[in-house]
Amino acid sequence: MSERTAPTPESIRAFQAENPKMRSRDQADTLGISEAQAVAAHVSFGTMRIAAPPDRIIPAAEKLGEVMALTRVEACVHEKVGEYGNYHPGEHAAMTLTENIDLRIFQSHWVHAFAVETQTEDGPRRSLQVFDAAGDAVHKIHLREASHHDAWPVILTDLAHQNQTEGQTVAARQPVEAPKSRPDKLDILREEWARLTDTHQFLRLCSKLKMNRLGAYRIAGAPFVRQLDPTAVDAMLHAVRDAGIEIMLFVGNRGCIQIHSGPIRTLRPMGPWQNVMDPGFNLHLRRDKVAEVWAVEKPTQRGPAISVEAFDAEGGLIFQTFGLGKEGRDSRPAWGRIVANLPSLEEVPA
Structure with a gap:
């Protein structure tokens, strides 16, 4: 290294x-x-x-x-x-889950x-x-x-660590994995995608077919994915705010994924940034860094899991958003309608 x-x-x-x-x-x-x-x-x-x-x-x-x-x-x-609180350690992944702080942790x-x-x-x-x-x-x-x-x-x-010397030596940054598609495996991808029963099975499917998330989205086609115009990110945030529904919004790097479960009430754009400024939850998104946006549908035992997922120019995942489906607080039908109305890439003039 x-x-x-x-x-x-x-x-x-x-x-x-x-x-x-x-x-x-x-x-x-x-x-x-x-x-x-x-x-x-x-x-x-x-x-x-x-x-x-x-x-x-x-x-x-x-x-x-x-x-x-x-x-x-x-x-x-x-x-x-x-x-x-409610910390669950694990050999490869850990979790902490309270009402407001919800993390998936990759300790390596x-x-x-x-x-x-x-x-x-x-x-x-x-x-x-x-x-x-x-x-x-x-x-x-x-x-x-x-x-x-x-x-x-x-x-x-x-x-306290025993080493308290100033300065830090670091390793070279690992590049983001470029999108990996296997068009020769498209039939298998679509067939097994249709048989999913849990969203967590999707990445295992991609790995088995030697693809990754974005690579699979680029070739899967309807009814599994629809590429959205990058402006759909702002449209989605405004629609969620206006509808008063609850969502799950995931942002994660290699070591930690953090999840917001709840509504969005206040949007404050500033230059290239779109900002959610709510009590207890802030999100700061560089809209000019959003290169690809996909509406994705995966079958599960509880019905279809519909997400909006944004990627940067290198293929790195910026965020994922789902409708919140808790008992008595099921925003998924309203969320599905919002996603269905977001503009597809080909619908927006160049």
């Missing part, structure tokens, strides 16, 4: 001091380093290196009470306010982690931040005013 060089921790701190209003991720991009390297420059300067495994971090987060959970990809940031990508404390005029800002081997953010836990700040010193003691 190759490694990349970086500016010294001293020069990173100096740059950050000169640009205090620039977000950490933007600082890292400007310096040509990973975000983990930008954070690690402050080890022993308000930042502590901590144990990264989720089996250590999630139980610690449960002690903090109300926090903000953040998971992101390049084009989308997903933020939920709530409490951690939880490689570097830090407890970050920054002094401000309003008091200390505290967070637990996890990064993958390349130094890209996997998951962050931000304390809020209502958090149990008295638990912070205990967590630092429990999670």
Whole structure:
């Protein structure tokens, strides 16, 4: 695994001091380093290196009470306010599931982690931040005013890593897997797709046929998929808001998938960003990064699972949205009508 060089921790701190209003991720991009390297420059300067495994971090987060959970990809940031709990460890995947914080965790990508404390005029800002081997953010836990700040010193003691040297060496970033299609396997894809009984079976089907998600969508055709115009993303968000229905909105990277289950009430566009700004849930989406959008239907034992899925120009998944189907709160019929009315790619003039 190759490694990349970086500016010294001293020069990173100096740059950050000169640009205090620039977000950490933007600082890292400007310096040509990973975000983990930008954070690690402050080890022993308000930042502590901590144990990264989720089996250590999630139980610690449960002690903090109300926090903000953040998971992101390049084009989308997903933020939920709530409490951690109901943690289910696993050898390859783990889960935490409470009313507001719903995560699927892939622990092999939880490689570097830090407890970050920054002094401000309003008091200390505290967070637990996890990064993958390349130094890209996997998951962050931000304390809020209502958090149990008295638990912070205990967590630092429990999670402290024996290595507290400043700076961080990171591995080369792995490229996004390009779309993989097998037109010679199309008949098998369509035949077995029609026999699915659970959405989780779909990726196993793709793997068996040596395809991936986007590659399969590109060749499957009706009635399984319909390519939408990229403007359908905004149309979908507005329609969900106006209809007052509940959805499940997934945003995930290699190490963590974060899920919002509920309505969308407030949309605030700003430049290329479309922002959901609701109490307890914020979403920040770069609309100009959306390259492909697909309406997808998969059969399940509970009826068809209909989703809208957006991808970037490299083929990376930005988000997935489904109608919420909880007993007594079944938004799936209304969601299906919304998706059916979204504009197909060929319906929009070039």
